[in-house]
Amino acid sequence: MSEPARASWLRPALTGFRDAAMLPAWVVGLSLTGVGTLARDSGFPVEVAVLSTVIVWAGPSQVLFFASIATGAAWSAIAVAIAFASLRFLPLTVSLLPLLRRPGQGFGQQLLLSHYVAVTSWVEGMRRLPALPPEQRVPYYLGFGNALIAISALCTYVGFHLAGVVPTPVAAGLLFLSPIFFIASMSAGARGWPDGLAIALGFGLTPLANWLFGSGFDLVVGGVAGGTLAFLLKRLAAARGGAA
Known part of the structure; x- marks a missing residue:
């Protein structure tokens, strides 16, 4: 990639990272502190808790995973349950990816972009991406999504080490942050x-x-x-x- 092309990618990517880090990423991250706590209570090391956020990237599916392991459920049953729990992202992905599609874009890049689809990235993407030039949308979205995952992974790590310290009402309130932010963002984008x-x-x-x-x-x-x-x-x- 040439220097001008690299700069044209880097600028919107940094802008997306900044926009997410201003508030949305922290809302999502704080709601995932409970995943770290649950992983610790289930006997998993902190590395597994953080890796689950990076790879699975879905709070309900992560909770389902660790809770099912703790109850001794079969791995096949856990995989099927998580797959069905993640089906809710299918309509979000189908509606968002057309905004990110570019000429010559391969299946691999579309698969990568779909990994970043979550409730927050979808509602913010649907609100922000149409106003951007088409050539800036993919780097902006990748920057935005990477900020969401990075800060969520950090909060999962913190939640693991705060297990037993944070009062239950506070932990419940943190979990409620994400749906409140989703409702507010969706209403703002109406x-x-x-x-x-x-x-x-x-x-x-x-x-x-x-x-x-x-x-x-x-x-x-x-x-x-x-x-x-x-x-x-x-x-x-x-x-x-x-x-x-």
Whole structure:
């Protein structure tokens, strides 16, 4: 890579790293301190706890992994459970990768980019990437994602060594930081009343979905149903406006 090309990659990558390190990465990282605590309680060394954050990069799946190990579950059952728990990232990946696709981009790079997809990187990517020139999006996203993982790994390390020190209410509050930040970022990125309506309907329908389908699918069903209803209402409003 030539010097100008390297500079054109480095600048947006550093900008992405900085933007993530300003707040989003710490929100995600603090919510993962509990993973380090759980790993220690399960008898794993700190290296395994940190490595799980770097490789798995999904708090619920990491909790499922360490909790299943602690209960003596079979490795095959653990692998299947984590795979199903990670299916929630599929629609996020499908909607985000088109913003990162570039001419000549190979499958390997797309696979690498998909590894960084998480709730925070998705909502921030959907909010920030469209405003960037297409050639800057991949380095910016990689810088942003690497900041998320690096700081999360650091917080996992700290959480491992703070096991038994942090009071339970504080640990629960840290876990709650991530969904609060996700809701705030998603609301800030709403474009017009249909997006706001989709968010509101998703929240309103999730308890009903929980009652009908259980806690395993309530968020997915509530979100899809809310988004679909908002989309249909937007089309209906547009049709009526055109008819008028």
